[in-house]
Amino acid sequence: MKWPETLVLLIGLDVLSHQKVDCSMNEEESMCIIEKISDSSVCRGELLVIYPGLGNAACAVIPRCRQFRRLLSEEWGEPRVKFVQAKQDKNYILIMVDPDAPSKKNPKYRFWRHWLVTNISGKDLRVGMIHGTVLSEYRPPTPPSGTGYHRYQFCLYEQPDDRIISLNKQETKSLGSWDLDSFVSSFNLGNPVASTQLITQNFED
Template identity: 50%
Template sequence: MHLFYTSLVLCVLSACHMTISTCDELLTLEDAEFCKGELKVIYPDLVVDKCVIVPQSIREKISKEWGPPRVQLPSADEKKKYTLLMVDPDAPSRQKPSRAYWRHWLLVDIKGEALQRGDVSGVELSAYTRPTPPQGTGLHRYQFLVFEQPEGQSLSLSPQESSLGNWDPQTFVERFGLARPVASLQFLTQNHKD
C-alpha cells in the first residue's frame, strides 16, 4: 500500500484555472514522480502541467463534454517528429487492471515546431476517447507520453492491436525504436458520480 504524503500536495490545483482551498485527495509518491519534462495538457477549464488529481467539479466535463486537449511541449525540437500516447493503465480498475493498457489516443508524425505551440495534428492511429472510468472503480491514471520518432520511421498499429483494451504500449515502443519518453504527464480522475 502506498503512503500518502501530505507534503506532496501535488493535487496542486494551481494547475487548474480555478481556486480551491483544500484538497481531499493526495497523490502517492509513485503517481507524483511519473511526470517528467515540460509537457502540458490543455483542456478548456483545466491546464495540467504536473501530476494532479482532477477536481470533482470538472470530472463530468472531462468525461462527457470536452474533446481532445491541446498538448504542448515547448522543449520539442522543431526539426523532429514525435509520437503521443494517452493510456489508462487502470482499466477497468487500479486494483484489477485486467484490460490495461487502455489506449485512449495515439498520434504519430507530430512536427516538433507544432508541438511547441500545442498543435498535435499528426497522423491519428487511435482517435481520442474521453476518460470515462466506470462507476465504483476509484481513481484511474490517464498517462500522456511523448516520444521522439527515429528519422524515416513509419509507425502503424498491427492487426493484432485493433482492440483499445489490453494494448501493450511497450511492445509498440520497442517495435519502432522509440526509446524513452522525452516527457510524461498524468492526471487522475474517477467517475463523476462517485
C-alpha cells in the first residue's frame, strides 16, 4: 500500500499520554489536558509542529481549554515545523492536508490542501524555519461546525535534486479533492521522511 493511501485509513485514537497544562479561565477548566495519540502509520519520525502558547501539537488532540481551538483557527498563523534529522545539503517538501473534508463520515473533498511548500533547505528545517517556494499558502485548521473531529496531517518529503515541483492548472483551481497520491507519484517523492498530525474540531462545538 502506498503511503498516502494509509493516511485515510486511520480510524481510532490510541491515547499514549496526557500532557497537563495549568489553566486559570474558570473552575471547569482548572486543568487543561492535551491528549497525545499513538499512530505509527502517521506519527513517524520526530517532526515537530509548534504553535505559540500551545507548544508542540504533533500527534495531539487540541483541547477546548484556553481557547486553543479558536486560536488555532482564527489567530495563530503558520506553525514552526522542525525536523532535526534533516540533511543540511538536501531540500524538502512540506505538505499539510485534511483527509476528513468536509467530515470524517463523508470525506468527499479529501485531501483538502492546507499548505504546500517546496525547496525548504535542510539547514532551515533543522531549526524550525520554513523558508521555500510556497505553492499553497497556509490555511489554518477550520473544521466546519457539526462535522466532528478532523485530522490535519503534515508530511515531509525529501525533494529530488533534479525535479522542479509544481501544481498543474487543475490543482491550482481548487484546494479540495486533491489527488495527493498522484502528486507524490508524478514527482517520484516516495515515502515521507517524517509525518505527523493534529486533531481538532470546530471551537464552537
